[in-house]
Amino acid sequence: MPDATGLELLAQRIRGAVADDAVVGTAYQHEQAMLEVAPARVREVLTYLRDKDEEPYEQLLSLHGVDYLPEEPRLGVHYQLLARARRERLGVKTRVTVEDPVVPSVVDIFPTANFHEREAFDMFGLLFDGHPDPRRILLPEDYEGFPQRRDFPVGGEPVLFTHNEHKYPRWYE
Amino acid sequence: MEVVRNKVAAPGTPAAPGTPEDFRAKQLSAQQMLRGDLDGRALEQYVEERVMLTTLDKAQNWARRNACWPLGFGLACCAIEMITVIGSPRNDISRFGAEVVRASPRQADMIILSGRVSIKMAPIIRRIYDQMLEPKWVIAMGACSSSAGMFSNYAVVQGADKFLPVDVYIPGCPPRPEALIYGIMKLQDKITNEPSLGWRKRYDAEGTEEPVA
Numbered sequence: 001m002p003d004a005t006g007l008e009l010l011a012q013r014i015r016g017a018v019a020d021d022a023v024v025g026t027a028y029q030h031e032q033a034m035l036e037v038a039p040a041r042v043r044e045v046l047t048y049l050r051d052k053d054e055e056p057y058e059q060l061l062s063l064h065g066v067d068y069l070p071e072e073p074r075l076g077v078h079y080q081l082l083a084r085a086r087r088e089r090l091g092v093k094t095r096v097t098v099e100d101p102v103v104p105s106v107v108d109i110f111p112t113a114n115f116h117e118r119e120a121f122d123m124f125g126l127l128f129d130g131h132p133d134p135r136r137i138l139l140p141e142d143y144e145g146f147p148q149r150r151d152f153p154v155g156g157e158p159v160l161f162t163h164n165e166h167k168y169p170r171w172y173e
Numbered sequence: 174m175e176v177v178r179n180k181v182a183a184p185g186t187p188a189a190p191g192t193p194e195d196f197r198a199k200q201l202s203a204q205q206m207l208r209g210d211l212d213g214r215a216l217e218q219y220v221e222e223r224v225m226l227t228t229l230d231k232a233q234n235w236a237r238r239n240a241c242w243p244l245g246f247g248l249a250c251c252a253i254e255m256i257t258v259i260g261s262p263r264n265d266i267s268r269f270g271a272e273v274v275r276a277s278p279r280q281a282d283m284i285i286l287s288g289r290v291s292i293k294m295a296p297i298i299r300r301i302y303d304q305m306l307e308p309k310w311v312i313a314m315g316a317c318s319s320s321a322g323m324f325s326n327y328a329v330v331q332g333a334d335k336f337l338p339v340d341v342y343i344p345g346c347p348p349r350p351e352a353l354i355y356g357i358m359k360l361q362d363k364i365t366n367e368p369s370l371g372w373r374k375r376y377d378a379e380g381t382e383e384p385v386a
Contacts (some may be wrong), residue, residue: 139292147328152327154325154327155325155327155328157321157325157331
């Protein structure tokens with residue numbers, strides 16, 4: 001786990017090697033290091049972290065979609081990286097808007113991202129540019145909407161109990 | 174194979190009731206009746222002894238209720254409970270003639286929806302149900318398949334009766350083995366009394382009966 005100082009040094013190295021605007025911000029909370037990256041630079045940053053950095057992170061553990069509903073930009077993608085030799089973990093996140101939820105696909109960098117990106121598309125409607133098979137993975141093919149978005153209705157049906165019986169008058173009809 | 178030859182009493186000679194000789198004598202007297210030798214009082218006694226009256230429907234339903242074979246089909250955690258009911262000698266379900274789990278919907282009479290029905294599974298269940306031959310019955314086992322239980326969300330069908338005519342609902346999470354057995358007994362009562370109980374009318378499916386050739 002890079003500490004706060006190591007995270008800043010890493011951000012500096014990325015800014016120097018990739019681009020000045022690659023790293024948008026850093027956060028170190030609960031002993032978790034998190035880099036925020038511009039969506040357009042995700043592929044370059046992950047390639048750099050995997051291959052070229054002096055402390056490489058060779059494994060992508062998981063890829064998550066996120067919805068930060070009150071905040072803008074609303075949607076996000078988290079990449080969790082692991083350096084097995086040093087036992088260090090690093091989070092990389094990027095934020096996109098609902099109107100243009102396009103994130104570059106990292107399937108050719110980390111093949112494990114294939115199903116993860118399909119699930120993030122399935123649940124959050126994130127579009128992964130360059131994904132080899134951009135279909136739904138868990139929900140039916142004809143499902144409408146992206147159910148893990150926070151403005152998606154929870155679903156289900158009202159259930160009649162004695163405490164809410166007055167809400168459904170003449171339910172027995 | 175050894176051939177056993179019983180001594181045959183002559184027709185008309187009284188034999189001790191219940192013995193093989195008596196049975197054989199009755200058979201012989203039936204033969205005589207076919208020849209026209211039996212009439213009047215003897216014919217009446219013959220009918221009393223050997224003929225049981227019922228309707229074909231009742232006999233048919235009696236046979237159906239005592240051989241209600243379930244489909245080997247499990248959905249979720251209730252399926253494990255269903256297996257313990259069907260497969261264990263403790264809850265011997267063959268007392269009700271429902272222990273013959275069929276692997277093909279063509280041979281099954283009843284499907285037990287054991288668990289939550291996800292929206293992705295629903296069309297598959299519907300297809301399996303459509304493949305079953307009539308008469309067919311559905312048991313919704315547990316809270317989830319009856320009313321989605323705790324899964325009040327986007328992924329689970331809110332009650333299996335949204336897409337299937339369900340005959341018996343068994344509450345519980347999961348139901349006790351006794352509850353499932355009681356549900357099967359309720360289904361048997363239903364089969365005996367009124368096989369359809371008007372579900373075709375309720376589900377707007379009149380005219381979908383498969384004609385018996």
